[in-house]
Amino acid sequence: xLKLKINGEETALDADPQMPLLYAVRDIAQLTGTxxxxxxxxxxxxxxxxxxxxxxxxxxxxxxxxxxxxxxIEGLGSADDLHAVQKAWLANKVPQxxxxxxxxxxxxxxxxxxxxxxxxxxxxxxxxxxxCRCGTYxxxxxxxxxxxxxxxxxxx
Amino acid sequence: MSTLRSxxxxxxxxxxxxxxxxxxxxxxxxxxxxxxxxxAQHASNANDLGVFVTIDQxxxxxxxxxxxxxxxxxxxxxxxxxxxxxxxxxxxxxAVLGDADVAxxxxxxxxxxxxxxxxxxxxxxxxxxxxxxxxxxxxxWSVEKASVKAYQHEVVNLETGARLGYADLxxxxxxxxxxxxxxxxxxxxxxxxxxxxxxxxxxQQEIVTGQAxxxxxxxxxxxxIASIERPPVVGGKVKSFDDSEARKVAGVVDVxxxxxxxxxxxxxPLSGVAVLATNTWAAIEGRKKLTIEWEGGDNAxxxxxxxxxxxxxxxxxxxxxxxxxxxxxxxxFNKDRxxxxxxxxxxxxxxxxxxxxxxxxxxxDSASVWSGTQSPQSGKALxxxxxxxxxxxxxxxxxxxTTLMGGAFGRKGKNDFTLEAVxxxxxxxxxxxxxxxxxxxVKHGYYHSVAANYFKxxxxxxxxxxxxxxxxxxxxxxxxxNHEAKEIADLGLSLGFGDVPFDVSNMSFENAEVSTxxxxxxxxxxxxxxxxxxxxxxxxxxxxxxxxPTREMWMNLFGEDRLFDPRKEGFEGYTHYGQLDEDRGxxxxxxxxxxxxxVLNEVVEKSEAEEALPEGQxxxxxxxxxxxxxxxxxxxxxxxEDTVEVLEMHTAxxxxxxxxxxxxxxQMEGAMIMGLSMTLESEITVKEGAVTQNNFYDYPVTRINxxxxxxxxxxxxDKAPGGVGEPGLPPILPSIxxxxxxxxxxxxxxxxxxxxxxx
Ligand code: FES
Ligand code: FES
Numbered sequence: 001x002l003k004l005k006i007n008g009e010e011t012a013l014d015a016d017p018q019m020p021l022l023y024a025v026r027d028i029a030q031l032t033g034t035x036x037x038x039x040x041x042x043x044x045x046x047x048x049x050x051x052x053x054x055x056x057x058x059x060x061x062x063x064x065x066x067x068x069x070x071x072x073i074e075g076l077g078s079a080d081d082l083h084a085v086q087k088a089w090l091a092n093k094v095p096q097x098x099x100x101x102x103x104x105x106x107x108x109x110x111x112x113x114x115x116x117x118x119x120x121x122x123x124x125x126x127x128x129x130x131x132c133r134c135g136t137y138x139x140x141x142x143x144x145x146x147x148x149x150x151x152x153x154x155x156x
Numbered sequence: 157m158s159t160l161r162s163x164x165x166x167x168x169x170x171x172x173x174x175x176x177x178x179x180x181x182x183x184x185x186x187x188x189x190x191x192x193x194x195x196a197q198h199a200s201n202a203n204d205l206g207v208f209v210t211i212d213q214x215x216x217x218x219x220x221x222x223x224x225x226x227x228x229x230x231x232x233x234x235x236x237x238x239x240x241x242x243x244x245x246x247x248x249x250x251a252v253l254g255d256a257d258v259a260x261x262x263x264x265x266x267x268x269x270x271x272x273x274x275x276x277x278x279x280x281x282x283x284x285x286x287x288x289x290x291x292x293x294x295x296x297w298s299v300e301k302a303s304v305k306a307y308q309h310e311v312v313n314l315e316t317g318a319r320l321g322y323a324d325l326x327x328x329x330x331x332x333x334x335x336x337x338x339x340x341x342x343x344x345x346x347x348x349x350x351x352x353x354x355x356x357x358x359x360q361q362e363i364v365t366g367q368a369x370x371x372x373x374x375x376x377x378x379x380x381i382a383s384i385e386r387p388p389v390v391g392g393k394v395k396s397f398d399d400s401e402a403r404k405v406a407g408v409v410d411v412x413x414x415x416x417x418x419x420x421x422x423x424x425p426l427s428g429v430a431v432l433a434t435n436t437w438a439a440i441e442g443r444k445k446l447t448i449e450w451e452g453g454d455n456a457x458x459x460x461x462x463x464x465x466x467x468x469x470x471x472x473x474x475x476x477x478x479x480x481x482x483x484x485x486x487x488x489f490n491k492d493r494x495x496x497x498x499x500x501x502x503x504x505x506x507x508x509x510x511x512x513x514x515x516x517x518x519x520x521d522s523a524s525v526w527s528g529t530q531s532p533q534s535g536k537a538l539x540x541x542x543x544x545x546x547x548x549x550x551x552x553x554x555x556x557x558t559t560l561m562g563g564a565f566g567r568k569g570k571n572d573f574t575l576e577a578v579x580x581x582x583x584x585x586x587x588x589x590x591x592x593x594x595x596x597x598v599k600h601g602y603y604h605s606v607a608a609n610y611f612k613x614x615x616x617x618x619x620x621x622x623x624x625x626x627x628x629x630x631x632x633x634x635x636x637x638n639h640e641a642k643e644i645a646d647l648g649l650s651l652g653f654g655d656v657p658f659d660v661s662n663m664s665f666e667n668a669e670v671s672t673x674x675x676x677x678x679x680x681x682x683x684x685x686x687x688x689x690x691x692x693x694x695x696x697x698x699x700x701x702x703x704x705p706t707r708e709m710w711m712n713l714f715g716e717d718r719l720f721d722p723r724k725e726g727f728e729g730y731t732h733y734g735q736l737d738e739d740r741g742x743x744x745x746x747x748x749x750x751x752x753x754x755v756l757n758e759v760v761e762k763s764e765a766e767e768a769l770p771e772g773q774x775x776x777x778x779x780x781x782x783x784x785x786x787x788x789x790x791x792x793x794x795x796x797e798d799t800v801e802v803l804e805m806h807t808a809x810x811x812x813x814x815x816x817x818x819x820x821x822x823q824m825e826g827a828m829i830m831g832l833s834m835t836l837e838s839e840i841t842v843k844e845g846a847v848t849q850n851n852f853y854d855y856p857v858t859r860i861n862x863x864x865x866x867x868x869x870x871x872x873x874d875k876a877p878g879g880v881g882e883p884g885l886p887p888i889l890p891s892i893x894x895x896x897x898x899x900x901x902x903x904x905x906x907x908x909x910x911x912x913x914x915x
Contacts, residue, residue, distance in 0.1 A: 016406060019437045027381070027435040032373035033366020035562070036436075037509050038594045042852040045509060073366035086364040093818055096826060097227030098363030099370060099509040099562025124861035131852065133509045133563050134227045135829030136822070137863040 004065045006031065007075025017063035021055075022046045024062040025072060033073040033102050037131065044130030047103040048072050054110040056129075073102035076109060084154070085109045088147035096134035104130045108144050116148045209238060209285050215309065215323025217244050222254040223274075224265040224530050226508075226564035227826075228881045229819030231358045233271060234278055236815055240350040241282030241343060243306035244322075251358040256532030256556035265530045266569050266678060268783035268879025271815055273734065275877055280337040285329075287340045292328035293320050308349075345813070345874055354818045359560070371513040371528030371559045372591055379515070379587040380409055382580050383439035385446055386428035386600050389845035390421060390674055392453030397429050401445035407438025411446070412583050414576065419639040421675050423538060425576045426600055432584065436591060456845040458673035460503060463842075464606050467629040468498050470668040471610035475627060476643070479654045479727035482662035487623050489614050495697050496612040499690040500906045503840035504604040504679055505849075507857060510562020511592040512573035516581035518543065523554045523581070527574040528561040535571035539578050565830075566678035570602050598855055599847040602677025603840055605630050609690030613660075619702040620712045624663040628653050630686065631672035642669040644683070646729030652687030652782060652886060654727040657747045659715025665727070674842060680830065684782045684886040692778030692890025693905065696897065706777050706894065707760050711753060720747040733783050733879070744812070744876045745784055751810050752779060755788040755871060759808035762869045763790035769899075772796060773803070776894025780886035783879030785811035789828075789891035792864075795900035799914040802832060802892065806867045807884055812875035824868040824884045831888025833857040836915040839908050862915075 001012040006029055015024045020039075025031050025048070034057060037045030041059040048057045049071040050064075077083035082090075085105050095101045104127070111118060111126040118126065123144050132140070210218045219235040235251040256263065262273075286306045293311035294301040303314050310319045345351070362368040387393060399411035410432040417424040429446055433439035474485075489496075514527040516539075523543055529535045536556040537547055545553045561568050573590055581588040592600075607630035614623045632644040644667055646654075654665050679685070699709035722730035735745040756779050760766055765775040772794055779788040792804040807824045814820055837856045841848050849855040893904045902913065909915055 015435075016437070019435070023435055023437040027437075030375055031366075032375065035370075035510070036372065036591070037511075038852050039440075040594075040851055040853070043509070077365070079365060082364070089364045090360055093357055093360065093822065095227075095360055095363045096229070096822055097225075097509065097561060097563045098359070098368055101363055102366050105364065128859045128861040131509065131857060131859060133507055133565075133830075133857060134822075135826030135858075137829060137860040138825055138866050139822075140860065 002062055002066050004067060005069040007071055013062065015062050017061060019062050020058050021048070021060045021062045021065050021070070022057040025057060025070070031072050031074050035099055035102055037100065037103070043100070044107060045100050045103040047106040047130065049106060049110060052110070052113065054107050073106060076105060083109060084147040084150040085112065085143070088143040088150065091146065092139045092143040094136050094139040094143050096136055100130065100132045104132065104140055108140070108147065111144065112148050112151055116152045118144065118148060209242065209281060211322055211326040213323060215248065215321050215326065217242065217249045217322070218252060219249060220252050220254045222263050223270040224263065224532065224558060224561065225253060225359070226265070226530065226561040226568070228823060229357065229816055230265070230270045232355065233815045233819060235358065236350050236355055237275060237278045238282035240348060241279050242286045243308065245309040246350060246355050248309060253558050253560070255558050256536040258533060258551070263532050264534060264569065266566060267733065268882040269734065272784055272877045272879055279342050280340060283340040283342055284335055284337050287335050288329040288332050289322060289325045291332055292325045296320065296328065352814050352817065355816070357818070369559050370510055370562045371515070371526065372510060372562070374515040374526045374559065374589060376515065376517065376587040379589055380432040380434060380584070381436045381439045382430045382432050382577070382588050382590045383436070383443045383593065384414070384428050384430045384576060384590065384596070385443055385448055386426040386596065387450050387453060388599065389450070389453030389456045391419070391455050393427060393451045394429060395449040395451040397446060397448040399429070399446055402431055402442040405433070405438055405442040405445060407433045407435055408442035409433055410584060411442070412580055414579060421636050423534070423570045423572050423575070425572050425579060430580055432580065432586070432588065440593065453845055455673040458842055458845045460606055460842040463673070464500055464502070464608065467606060467608035467670065468500060470629040470670070471498055471608045471627040475666040475668040477664055478649055478667050478729070479663070479665035479722070479725070481660065481726045484623050484625050484662040484664040487662065489612065489623060493701070494612065494614045495694070495701050497694065497697060497905060498608055498610045499686070499693055500608050501606065501686045501689055502907060503606050503674065503842065504685070504834060504838060505598060505601045505840050505855060506563070506565040506567035506679055507597070507838075507855060508561070508563025508565055508567055511594055511597040512568065513589065513591050514574040514577040515587065515589040516577035517587045518578060518581040521553060523578065524557070525554065525574060525578060526557045526559055527571065528559045528568060529571055529574060530561070530564050530566070530569040531571065532556055532558050534569075535574045538571050538575055542575055542578050543582065565680040566682075567602060570677060594851045598840070598849050598851060602636070602675045604679035604682070604685055605676045607686035609686055611690060611694040613694070613698060615698060615702050618712070619704055619709070621658070621660050621698070622662055624658065624660045625666070626653070626656065626664070627666040627668065628687065629668040629670050630683070631670045631676055633676050633678065635672035636675055636677065642671060643667060647731045648683050649729070650722070650731040650733070651683035652691065652780060653683065655722045655730060655747065655781070656691060657720040657749060657752070657781070658713040660713065663726070673845065681782060681882040681885040684780060684882070685834070685889065688778070688780040688886035689889040689907065692780065692887055693893055696776065696778070696890065696894040697903070700897070705766055707756055707766065710756055710779060714749050714752055717750040717753070720749060722747070735784055747781060751786050752781065755779060755786045755808045755810050758869050758871055759788035759790045759806050762808065762867065763792070763804070763806040765790040765792070772899055774895045774898030774900070776891045776896070776898060778887040778890040778894060780883065782883045782886055784876070785809060785878030785880065785883040787883045787887050789887040791888070791891040791895045793892065793895040793899050795896060795902070795913070798902070800836070800896055800909060802862070802864045804864050806869065807888070808869040808871060809884065810871040810873050811878040811880050811883065812873050813877045814870065815877070817870055820870055820880050821868045823880045825866055827884025828866050828888055829858050829863060831885055831892065832862065835889045835892045835907060835909055837908050837910045
């Protein structure tokens with residue numbers, strides 16, 4: 001049994017230590033908000049936070065997460081208290097099919113954690129590992145800026 | 157025409173599997189369900205019901221959306237149309253995705269058709285419900301119906317000002333006879349409060365909280381995950397395999413060889429060997445340990461590069477004329493005033509973010525299937541056939557549930573992956589979820605084909621043209637159903653080829669016979685991709701030759717404002733995106749030259765694409781008509797040495813009446829980004845019959861750092877609605893390559909651009 005925290009809850013997973021965290025989270029913990037897109041760390045669909053840092057769960061063995069704290073999209077905000085990123089995503093109507101968006105929001109939330117007023121270049125650098133085949137990038141950019149402003153207000 | 161009636165709760169439940177409400181209405185919709193047998197069976201049957209509206213005891217409205225959601229927003233737009241006529245408060249409307257059922261009419265979601273083909277009927281659906289609520293209120297107040305009016309979830313008594321909410325009226329309305337849908341009044345557009353307005357979108361909250369349900373998210377007790385190794389060459393088979401090592405992987409439960417299937421490839425599984433395991437990772441690891449020997453495949457000689465050269469040869473010879481105006485051959489072309497060129501595109505793949513996936517449970521006398529598919533009824537018909545159930549009498553043996561799709565772009569209209577799950581579930585007796593890896597998706601797609609488009613035209617003294625020859629060589633998609641097919645049918649020739657609306661007195665349009673060696677299929681915009689890349693590039697080349705602005709060249713070729721009907725201009729077989737049957741053969745669906753000109757002017761003016769630019773920068777424009785909508789594009793690029801950077805993009809769209817403006821914009825944004833991928837860097841190549849690409853590292857797509865500022869110019873129109881999901885894409889490709897030409901003098905005629913320049 002591997003012990004780790006997922007979305008604040010102590011969790012024991014019966015998984016091969018080499019199994020990528022993505023499949024441990026989806027198949028074993030049954031949290032399906034985190035998505036598979038490529039399996040090679042190329043698309044960002046599987047992005048989660050490990051101790052607050054965004055990682056590609058498809059290329060991270062679950063053993064690496066042992067004893068760590070993992071946040072998935074299900075734990076980013078709660079239904080009645082959405083994260084600023086989720087609110088900005090709704091306000092900008094970012095999602096089309098929505099499949100890539102969990103990964104997009106996890107990457108965006110991590111960016112804003114360290115930089116609440118990112119420039120276009122900083123957004124592009126932080127987000128270029130996340131592919132959206134539907135083409136929601138223009139709105140993602142805007143939503144990140146909006147969420148950053150919101151977070152600045154909250155903090156001031 | 158539609159049949160419309162109220163249902164009792166039991167009927168509603170048995171039809172939809174949902175608890176229903178107080179007022180329940182069903183309506184049949186027109187359409188050609190792919191499960192033709194079913195459609196015929198239900199045509200005169202009371203069960204042939206389309207979109208469902210229910211109003212529950214609290215007065216809340218639930219609308220089942222019978223069209224599938226893949227990101228285009230139909231889960232909002234269809235209910236929005238119904239709610240408009242119903243005079244419902246949008247905050248009290250919930251939309252639900254319908255499962256596969258002939259009861260819903262045609263569910264096959266493709267061809268950018270959901271609004272343009274069904275709007276009349278969906279509006280009537282809402283209008284009938286409203287009419288009944290008004291009648292109920294009139295009865296209650298003992299006044300004429302003319303004295304009451306529905307507004308925002310209430311009916312108002314115009315004489316007394318009294319109001320009754322839908323919660324109170326629904327039980328009364330449910331007892332009334334259903335009026336003839338053809339006789340209920342539709343709202344004039346001046347009274348619209350929802351259609352054409354940006355409403356809250358359905359399903360977004362679930363997406364941003366990670367609760368939305370896609371095909372890969374289906375979880376069942378004791379379910380096994382299947383990872384399948386398929387023959388690399390179409391037509392190939394498993395000769396022998398060794399699974400001893402695979403079976404040793406912890407978590408692997410079984411290894412199953414899938415059945416060999418015969419031509420035509422249709423939507424059949426490709427066969428191969430499946431590793432079944434208790435989790436996805438074990439299935440993937442087990443599969444890596446398989447040793448498989450493959451047997452031939454009659455396409456093992458296929459090489460996409462040689463093939464493309466062959467198509468180029470074909471279009472440089474006269475071939476079968478499919479449209480003739482005057483006689484373009486009774487003329488000696490003046491070399492100095494003639495442009496003669498060939499354009500080519502490679503194979504393209506849909507590359508939706510969610511790879512194909514389906515889940516099945518099969519027992520002796522029934523099956524449950526979950527699939528993310530654009531064609532649930534076609535899928536269900538295939539499942540019935542696969543399991544040997546009679547489609548007429550045993551249709552209820554298969555419960556086919558739909559999920560959201562994580563992108564589709566045409567790929568998920570083909571249910572090969574759904575059948576894989578069913579075949580394996582039947583073979584093992586276990587619940588099976590088939591999940592395609594990205595490599596599976598890239599290597600076993602239904603590709604937009606390699607295509608060659610040839611153009612030759614001579615300019616006259618007015619910089620118009622009197623002589624025009626156009627040729628196309630590409631394999632027919634119909635090959636997947638008819639292994640002998642060599643020619644693109646009228647339907648395919650109607651996609652930006654035979655319908656070129658130019659005022660040229662001598663024209664010849666020709667199509668060559670071509671053999672097929674991979675599974676070809678509809679990719680967003682289909683033949684319009686290569687046909688408009690060719691046409692949009694060629695007009696720009698003519699403009700360059702004439703030394704006039706590209707917009708002026710288009711205007712010269714369009715000629716006078718008029719309604720253009722290709723059937724009367726030499727192309728009798730024109731299919732016009734299904735809008736020509738007499739019921740819907742409205743004049744407003746003919747190609748309207750004035751609308752072409754207006755969108756082109758709009759995009760040029762809004763983008764300022766005719767203003768001078770610094771050295772090394774250039775604008776490119778183009779225009780494309782497809783799926784009954786008009787879209788023009790303008791792209792600005794910079795070329796330094798031979799590196800291309802896209803600086804700015806615009807599209808202007810006239811899609812007639814707009815239902816959900818924000819989703820039209822989002823589709824245009826998506827089309828610009830997909831257009832960037834296709835034009836600049838994406839390409840599928842085939843060697844020795846097998847696709848050489850694997851994943852995003854060798855089928856690159858546009859990322860956020862290569863996305864320039866984008867602008868969408870939505871043109872207000874009260875014309876009949878056109879499509880939205882596909883029409884944005886075709887003009888994007890030539891707008892980019894034209895811009896590259898104007899920035900650098902380099903003309904790219906063979907896509908993608910990264911073969912000749914850095915991107
Ligand atoms: S699935 Fe992990 S980066 Fe693509
Ligand atoms: S919204 Fe569909 S892939 Fe991003």
